[in-house]
Amino acid sequence: MVSDGAAGRRTRTLRAELALKTLNADRGSPERLRGVIELVLVFSGAVVAAVYAPGEGDVPGEGDAPGEGDAPGEGDRLTLLESAGVPRSLYGLRDSYPLTGGSPAAESYRLGQPLWLGPEEVAAGPDTPRTSVGDFSLAALPLPTGPHGGGCLLAVTDSPDGFDTEDRHCLGLLAEAMVCPEQSRPAPEDALAAEDLLPRSSFSLAMDTGRVEVDDETLELFGIGREEFDGKVETLLRMTVPEDLPSLMSVVEADHMSIGDRELEFRILRPTGEQKWLRLRGRLLPAGDGQTDRLVGTVADASKLRPGVNEVARVQRLAAALATAGTVRDVSQAVVTALRQPLRADRIALAELEGDRLVVTVLDPPQPEAWPELWRSEWRSEWPDAPVRTMPTLAAALREGRAAIWPAGTPLEPALADVGPGGLAVLPLPAGGRMAGACLIGWDAPHDFGPDERALLTASAGLAGQALMRAHAFDAEHELVATLQRTLLPRRLPTLPGAVAVARYLPTTAGLEVGGDWYDVIPLPDNHVALVIGDVQGHNAGAATLMGQMRTALRAYAVEGHPPDVVVSHANRLLMDMETDLFATCAYVDVDMEEGMAWCVRAGHLPPVLRHPDGSTEIVVTEGGPPLGVVTQAEFPMTEIPLRPGALLALTTDGLVESAELDLEDGLRRMADQMAASDPAHLGLVADALLTYANRSDDVALLLMRYDGMALRPERESWTVWRVPQAVGHARRFTKRTLRAWGVTEQTDAILLVVSELVTNALVHTDGQVRLDLTLINNRFRVAVADISPRTPIKPTSIGWEATGGRGILLVEALSAAWGTVPVSGGKQVWCEIALS
CATH class of the missing domain: 3.30.565.10 (Histidine kinase-like ATPase, C-terminal domain)
Known part of the structure; x- marks a missing residue:
C-alpha cells in the first residue's frame, strides 16, 4: 500500500504548532526557552539541542583552544544559555564560540540564515568539533532578534540522512518561537569552591578519585550513618534504583559533565527497603593549577512537590506528551503518568463529560474494588459510566470550572468520599468554552495541599482539557472512518456448495490511517463462486470510500454473468472514468465448484497461494495486468488453476507479507510455509495463525477457501x-x-x-x-x-x-x-x- 508519508509529516508540524500554544510561560523567560528546546527533541528527531546568545567571554569553553575562552570584550562570543538531550560533550558542542570564528553557530548568527551540515561538511569544517561518537549531521539556525540580541540554535541528529524536509520545517518553526532571556552568570567567587562553605545537605566529589565529602543530612537522606560511610561515591551509587542509574552516572562521570548547573531527580533504595526520590543540583568546578575537578552541589528530598523550576519542567513534559497523544485513552494515560507519582496520589480517575454522565477513560489503579461502590454498580464494560447527578459536589465544581480541593475529614457524598478519604482534588478540564471532562485525584492518608500543588493542578487541567477535545475529535473521526470501512465489508460470508471460506480483516494501528483493503465472496449461477480481494492506495476516508465503490462495482459486474477478465476490465474502465488520483489492485478468482477449476485474473495484486491436499504449497504463477485506474485499454489475462478436493486457496494483501524488514517474495514464501504446516480442517485457526506476522503499520485482508468438491454433482x-x-x-x-x-x-x-x-x-x-x-x-x-x-x-x-x-x-x-x-x-x-x- 502506498504510504501517506506527506500527510504524516504535515501532522507532525501541526502537532508542533499545537505544542507551542500550550507553553504558558512568558515569552523571553528561561522556562519558555527550556520548553521550546524540549520540543525540538520531540518533533525534529534531534538527539541534542543547544541555544547560544551573545555574551561576555569570561567562561572557558568546553574543549576550547587555549585562550579562546578568555576574550575580554563583552558580547564578542556566543555563550551557552540552555541545552537538552544527551550530553552535548559527546558531539563536541562547546560552552561558547567566538563571534568572529568559523564555527557553524557563529556563521549562522552573522549571516542570519540557517546552515545544514552533513557528516562530511561537519568533519571538514574549519572549527571541527572533537567527538566521541561516529558521523552526525548538524543544523545551525539564527534566532529572532530580541531585547538581548538574538542568538543561535544548534541541533544534532544521528540519522544517516540528516534532517529531512519536515525536520527542517519543524526546526525553523521552533527557532522562530525562541527568545533568549537575559543572561545571568554567577561570578566565580560565588561558586561553591570549598568544603567548609558547603550548604546544608551538600556534597563535594573529587572527579579523579571518586572520593566524596558529604554532611550528616545528606547521609540521613540515604539512610546511612556517619560511621558506616567509607567516603566512596560508589557506596552511594549502589543504592540507586537500577533504572535511574544511567542518568545519574551521566552527571557524576567527568566525561559527561560540562561546566554549568545541572539538576536531576533519581530514586534510591534505602536499607529499610523503602524507595525514596532525591533531587540533585550540582555544578562542575574546573581544576586550577595542580587542583582536581570537583562536582559540588546539594541533595534534597524530592518525595513532595516543591515550588520552582521543577514544576515548570513537569508541565512542559506533560505538554510534550499531550502533543503526541492521538486518542482519548492516550491523553488520559499521559495525565495520570504526569500527576500520580509527583503527587504521591493513591488513585486518579480521568473521565470525559458526555451530557450528564462522566464516561471514565482511565482508572489508576484499574481494579474495580479500589473505587466507590456506586461506581461499580454503574460499571458498563471496561470502564464505569458514572452519573453526575449522584455527585452534587462534583457537579458544582464542573459548573464553576475551577479546581476544587477538599482536605481529609470533609463531608462528601459516598461516590466521592471513598475516592479520597485523606484528601480529594477535582480538576475540571476546560476546552473551547465548555467542560471536556474531569480528573479526580484522591489520597488515603491525610494530605496537605501546598500552593505549588495547586499551581501544578491548574496548569495541568488546562493542558489536559484542550488535548482531550483534540483527541475526542480524532477518535470521532477514526470511528467514523472505521465504521464506514466495516459497513463496506461483508458482514458474513455465504454458505458455498462444495467449499468453506473464511476471511479476516486487521486494521492498521497507526493513528487515523484507515485503509482501503477489501475482500468479497460472490455466489454465481451454476455453482460458481467468485473470490475477490483488493487494495486501494492510501490510508484515509477517501481510500475507504473508493474501496466500497470498487467492491460494489465488481460484485455488480460479476452477477451480470461476465467472465472474470471482463469483470475486471469493466471495473478498470469505471475507475478511470471516476477521475480520481487513487488506484487499486485486485485479484479475482472464479471457481467452478462442480468441475474443480478456477480462473484467476490479477490487476497489479499478489498472486494466490495454493496448498495441495498432500500438504505441498506453491505460489501460483499467474499472468497479471496493471492496477485498476492506471491504463484505460488494459489487458487482464486469465490463468487456470486446477483444484482437487482438500486444496486450500489463499488470497491476501501486502500488509501480511511485506514490511520494512521483509521483502515481498520472502513474505509469500513464509506464508506458503505456514500453510504447509497448518491443518486445513480448522480453517479459522489457519487464518489466525497467518495473521501472527502481519505488519501492524498497514491494514491486512485475508481470504481463505478450502475446496471440498460437491458430494452430488448436478x-x-x-x-x-x-x-x-x-x-x-x-x-x-x-x-x-x-x-x-x-x-x-x-x-x-x-x-x-x-x-x-x-x-x-x-x-x-x-x-x-x-x-x-x-x-x-x-x-x-x-x-x-x-x-x-x-x-x-x-x-x-x-x-x-x-x-x-x-x-x-x-x-x-x-x-x-x-x-x-x-x-x-x-x-x-x-x-x-x-x-x-
Missing part, C-alpha cells in the same frame, strides 16, 4: 432454440428426451408446460439467441431460459376474459416451487424450480 443439459415455427415443439421434445435419460417420471406435464411458456415468452418478446438449460440436483428440477434482453418479465396484476396473453408467468409461478430472473452477459435468464418427491 445433471445438466442445454439446447439452443432456433427461431423456427416448430421451436417450442423442438424444446419440448428435447426436454422429454432429457427426462427419460435422467429417469424422471414425476411432474413431467408440469415441466413441459413450464418449458413451453418460458420458451414462448423469450421468442415472442425478445430478439436474438435463446438457450434452454435443464438441471437436476437434490430432487429439484430447474428450467432456465436465457435471452439477450435485459428486461425482466412482469407478472400481470389482472387479466380480462378477452385477453389472449399474459398468463404465462402466472402459470410458471403456480407450477413452480420458486422462480426468478438473473442478469447474464447483457441479457437475462428466467428460471424456475419444480420439486420432485
Whole structure:
C-alpha cells in the first residue's frame, strides 16, 4: 500500500504548532526557552539541542583552544544559555564560540540564515568539533532578534540522512518561537569552591578519585550513618534504583559533565527497603593549577512537590506528551503518568463529560474494588459510566470550572468520599468554552495541599482539557472512518456448495490511517463462486470510500454473468472514468465448484497461494495486468488453476507479507510455509495463525477457501432454440428426451408446460439467441431460459376474459416451487424450480 508519508509529516508540524500554544510561560523567560528546546527533541528527531546568545567571554569553553575562552570584550562570543538531550560533550558542542570564528553557530548568527551540515561538511569544517561518537549531521539556525540580541540554535541528529524536509520545517518553526532571556552568570567567587562553605545537605566529589565529602543530612537522606560511610561515591551509587542509574552516572562521570548547573531527580533504595526520590543540583568546578575537578552541589528530598523550576519542567513534559497523544485513552494515560507519582496520589480517575454522565477513560489503579461502590454498580464494560447527578459536589465544581480541593475529614457524598478519604482534588478540564471532562485525584492518608500543588493542578487541567477535545475529535473521526470501512465489508460470508471460506480483516494501528483493503465472496449461477480481494492506495476516508465503490462495482459486474477478465476490465474502465488520483489492485478468482477449476485474473495484486491436499504449497504463477485506474485499454489475462478436493486457496494483501524488514517474495514464501504446516480442517485457526506476522503499520485482508468438491454433482443439459415455427415443439421434445435419460417420471406435464411458456415468452418478446438449460440436483428440477434482453418479465396484476396473453408467468409461478430472473452477459435468464418427491 502506498504510504501517506506527506500527510504524516504535515501532522507532525501541526502537532508542533499545537505544542507551542500550550507553553504558558512568558515569552523571553528561561522556562519558555527550556520548553521550546524540549520540543525540538520531540518533533525534529534531534538527539541534542543547544541555544547560544551573545555574551561576555569570561567562561572557558568546553574543549576550547587555549585562550579562546578568555576574550575580554563583552558580547564578542556566543555563550551557552540552555541545552537538552544527551550530553552535548559527546558531539563536541562547546560552552561558547567566538563571534568572529568559523564555527557553524557563529556563521549562522552573522549571516542570519540557517546552515545544514552533513557528516562530511561537519568533519571538514574549519572549527571541527572533537567527538566521541561516529558521523552526525548538524543544523545551525539564527534566532529572532530580541531585547538581548538574538542568538543561535544548534541541533544534532544521528540519522544517516540528516534532517529531512519536515525536520527542517519543524526546526525553523521552533527557532522562530525562541527568545533568549537575559543572561545571568554567577561570578566565580560565588561558586561553591570549598568544603567548609558547603550548604546544608551538600556534597563535594573529587572527579579523579571518586572520593566524596558529604554532611550528616545528606547521609540521613540515604539512610546511612556517619560511621558506616567509607567516603566512596560508589557506596552511594549502589543504592540507586537500577533504572535511574544511567542518568545519574551521566552527571557524576567527568566525561559527561560540562561546566554549568545541572539538576536531576533519581530514586534510591534505602536499607529499610523503602524507595525514596532525591533531587540533585550540582555544578562542575574546573581544576586550577595542580587542583582536581570537583562536582559540588546539594541533595534534597524530592518525595513532595516543591515550588520552582521543577514544576515548570513537569508541565512542559506533560505538554510534550499531550502533543503526541492521538486518542482519548492516550491523553488520559499521559495525565495520570504526569500527576500520580509527583503527587504521591493513591488513585486518579480521568473521565470525559458526555451530557450528564462522566464516561471514565482511565482508572489508576484499574481494579474495580479500589473505587466507590456506586461506581461499580454503574460499571458498563471496561470502564464505569458514572452519573453526575449522584455527585452534587462534583457537579458544582464542573459548573464553576475551577479546581476544587477538599482536605481529609470533609463531608462528601459516598461516590466521592471513598475516592479520597485523606484528601480529594477535582480538576475540571476546560476546552473551547465548555467542560471536556474531569480528573479526580484522591489520597488515603491525610494530605496537605501546598500552593505549588495547586499551581501544578491548574496548569495541568488546562493542558489536559484542550488535548482531550483534540483527541475526542480524532477518535470521532477514526470511528467514523472505521465504521464506514466495516459497513463496506461483508458482514458474513455465504454458505458455498462444495467449499468453506473464511476471511479476516486487521486494521492498521497507526493513528487515523484507515485503509482501503477489501475482500468479497460472490455466489454465481451454476455453482460458481467468485473470490475477490483488493487494495486501494492510501490510508484515509477517501481510500475507504473508493474501496466500497470498487467492491460494489465488481460484485455488480460479476452477477451480470461476465467472465472474470471482463469483470475486471469493466471495473478498470469505471475507475478511470471516476477521475480520481487513487488506484487499486485486485485479484479475482472464479471457481467452478462442480468441475474443480478456477480462473484467476490479477490487476497489479499478489498472486494466490495454493496448498495441495498432500500438504505441498506453491505460489501460483499467474499472468497479471496493471492496477485498476492506471491504463484505460488494459489487458487482464486469465490463468487456470486446477483444484482437487482438500486444496486450500489463499488470497491476501501486502500488509501480511511485506514490511520494512521483509521483502515481498520472502513474505509469500513464509506464508506458503505456514500453510504447509497448518491443518486445513480448522480453517479459522489457519487464518489466525497467518495473521501472527502481519505488519501492524498497514491494514491486512485475508481470504481463505478450502475446496471440498460437491458430494452430488448436478445433471445438466442445454439446447439452443432456433427461431423456427416448430421451436417450442423442438424444446419440448428435447426436454422429454432429457427426462427419460435422467429417469424422471414425476411432474413431467408440469415441466413441459413450464418449458413451453418460458420458451414462448423469450421468442415472442425478445430478439436474438435463446438457450434452454435443464438441471437436476437434490430432487429439484430447474428450467432456465436465457435471452439477450435485459428486461425482466412482469407478472400481470389482472387479466380480462378477452385477453389472449399474459398468463404465462402466472402459470410458471403456480407450477413452480420458486422462480426468478438473473442478469447474464447483457441479457437475462428466467428460471424456475419444480420439486420432485
